[in-house]
Amino acid sequence: MQPNLLMIEDDTELAEILSNFLKRYNIYVTNYEDPYLGISALNLKKYDLLILDLSLPGMDGLEICKEIRSKSDIPIIISSARSDLEDKIVGLELGADDYLPKPYEPKELYARIMSVLRRYKKSNNPHEETPMALQLKEESHTIFFQGTPLTLTPAEFDVLAHLIKKNNCVVSRAELLGSALSLNEENESRSLDVLISRIRTKLGESSKEPKLIHSIRGIGYRLQA
Template sequence: MTKILMIEDNVELAEILTEYLEQYDMSVTTADDPYIGLSKLNLDKFDLVILDLTLPGLDGLEVCKEIRKTSSVPIIVSSARHDLTDKVNAFDFGADDYMPKPYNPQELLVRIKSLIRRSEGSLSVEKSETNKDLVLNEFEHTITLKGKALSLTVAEFDILSYLIKKEGGAISREELIYNCDAISEESTNKSIDVIIGRIRSKLGEDPKNPKYIHAIRGVGYKLTQ
């Protein structure tokens, strides 16, 4: 069952939407006060939040910001405010969708299902990535091996991150030279081999029986894990 938190001060609308959504195996918890809504979100786990913007005591945009400080739960903003600035700010503050009132409950249902599918897909990818020995985090500019950050030079990072992105594919030395910013286009194949050797050393690889970086005769290298 999909668990939804609806922060909406229009009690009549909340009741109509709740009754409709519950026909489709969705459990809806409502809050007509933003602070109560935030409290419920902290105390329980929800699959999605439907958030009104015009709320008593705390604007919905501020509620959206507060939710994003601690949670990545999908948020659908539902608002009678039609100012483009509100819509832009809602997405800037972390909303996943924006529905101007009035709207048909059937459209709300479709958007909820779409966001839930996307959210489940993201969690699946994230889980599969964290199950691997080598994990690239481009935002933090780190590569971890079994959860421990590797100490890499800029060139080593560029090459290893490129191999991780192309995992399973045979990558030529020339491709590494032209796609890694830290590698000069005047670099030789031999210099790539030297950097690969240093990376292997930091990965604790046995050159005769490597676990991660494999040499492909006549081509270059392939990373598997």
Template sequence: MQKILMIEDDLELAEILTEYLEQFEFEVITEDDPFKAVSILKLEPFDLVILDLTLPGMDGLEVCEAIRERQDIPIIISSARSDVTDKIKALELGADDYLPKPYDPRELEARIHSVLRRYEAKSEEKAESKSDFKCDKSTMTISYKGRNIDLTNAEFGILSYMISKQGLVVSREDLIHNVNAINEDSSNKSIDVMVGRIRNKLGDKSLIESVRGVGYKLLK
């Protein structure tokens, strides 16, 4: 489940958007205090920020700048301010998209997925440039140190997701929700069996580390 921080002082709107986005397996945390929101981002991992510009005590453009100085995280501006100067400034400061209010929640959901896809592709490129793994999703092939690995569709999905998160812990739930070839009713045991097969095919079982009670980590 991907985690979103919504920095928005209109709590009624935030509640409506939260209820809508939760249908798409997003966890949404709302904060109306911009200073506290910036602090939360330093302490907790989030996948995306939805940022209003008109906030108490600190302008949203300042919040955008403060976030971008510290983190490479997707930022979508959600604002009723219609001045094109604000939009240009926000994009110059590092915002990834600008959605003027009012808007249909369906458009926000579509833009969230679009921005997250771009970031995922960018992170995969960075990971692969430093990795012995090469993943080609167009042909569904993965190689390790130049050797192609013979994988089933589910095994390809698991290993390609692990490559995109290389060096990070991946839970079994992450795999179930992010690998299309895995049935949502799959048990932890069936996931473990598939990971075991991938280890054997890689020829080096130490490449995938088990993290007790959580999941797995593909080592760098």
């Protein structure tokens, strides 16, 4: 299958460079400089993924992300020169699947596209689904890992439970801290990092080779269970 991508990018030179590069990998891109035309294109044709700039004429990219996500589950990669951390967090919370700050190498965009498409395909194809490695049983306040209940502190449970509920989504540090109601009881420095480290240990993984809990630099964490 040859992926067909929609791009909303007003930098026509960049759009052409990216389109030509991705074509080498049989990925075809249709770009719109006008965000309104780009949104309309989604109603006329099925695309496999959207590459979205934030600084666009006439409409902010975050508003576009919000509007598209309200009516479509198309994977979205934000490609933006806006380096404000708040933009990254808001974009991901509005439903973007990834955020790639400019400038970047086209090869990195290709890698991000393939990663997002793999996750999307897996989550939307019931025939390929496998049982989650982690299962949350809220009624018994228990989390099972590969069928075995984990021994967790209250704060560890709160953080891991929240990640499970947001499986495959990037969760900001602030959101995770807010989810851990018992965090203050532990009084640890760099409390969230310490908690994540302890949880990883109990899942048998390390920060250098994570399989389940992935650090998203400058933003937070993503669980892929």
